[in-house]
Each structure stands twice: as structure tokens, then as C-alpha cells.
Amino acid sequence: MALKYAGIQVEYREIALRNKPKSMLLASPKGTVPVLCIDELVLDQSLDIMRWALEQCDPDDWSNVDEVESRIWIEKNDGPFKALLDQYKYLNRFPDLRREDVVSAAIELMLQPMETRLNSSHYLLGNRMSWVDIAIFPFIRQFAAVNQIWFDELALASLQSWLNHHLESELFHSVMDKYSTWSD
């Protein structure tokens, strides 16, 4: 989404995680997606790719936000919330965990604080969209999608409408094309 927003054209290569192309592992041996190759530069962290894209072009000033507040949201999302999201998505891999404990931890850690924030502003860092909304929204989308009916019934109206706003956005739709698997 950041690349698209910044107007950067890329050659997009969908890969199968079970059968990673050699050229991808050559560029980035850690073997995770996404990987962005720009001439000799290889970026293999989503946030680095976002940052690079916004350095090229940032028409709506997505980067112009409080750095400390941004870091707090991102660290909470990428650390403990991502761990809970994985537990919730793949609960059968964690036989010792109870679904209700995982979801209540996720609500307390992330969803309720987001709701509280979004009760007083349209976006996570104020009334303007920022890169932090775009970085976090795919994780909330995944969380909601595990049991959409249950999620939609939670008393988190501001979070739900923030999520729906992003899901309905032209930007999101414009990057959701399906590609066939690339191999080398």
C-alpha cells in the first residue's frame, strides 16, 4: 500500500512460501516476504519498505507524525499483539492455550487501547491518516477475519469503523489483485 501510495511501480512477484525461489533467497537469505529489490539495495522488512517508499514520495504527509507515539503502537503490534494473533489464528498449534484467554489478552493489549484512541480521533495518531494506520490495519483485518461475526459484535465501534474504512478504501482494493506464482 505504501509503494502504491508513493506512486512507485514495482515488478510484483508472488511466491510460494513452501517453495521459495532461489533468486529470492539469494537476495534475502532470511526467506521472509516481503522483499523489495531496488538495484543493489535489498529491503526485507515491511517497515523498511514503507519507510523507503515514503522517503521517495509522501503526498499526504503520512510520515509527519509523533515518532515516540508511532514507535509505541508499532512495537506493541509487531511484538505481543502479533504473537497473540498467531496463537488465535493457529490455536490448534498451542494445545495449552484457551481461545478465550488469547482473545481477552488481545483485546486488553491492543483492541481496547485502539478503540479508546479512535474514540477521540479518526486515525491512530490524530485526524489524519498516517503510515502507522497502514502498518497496523492488516493485522487487525487478520484478527477480525478469524471470526468476523464475533468481531463485529464486540463493543468496539470506533475500531470496527476504522477497519471498515481501510477495507473499503480505493488504496486497499488497488493492491489486492491476485498474481500467479512466480518461480525461477
Ligand SMILES: N[C@@H](CCC(=O)N[C@@H](CS)C(=O)NCC(=O)O)C(=O)O
Ligand atoms: N518482520 C518481517 C516479518 C516477515 C514475515 O515473517 N513474513 C512471513 C509471512 S507474513 C514469512 O515470510 N514467513 C516465512 C515462511 O513462512 O517461510 C516483516 O515485516 O517483513
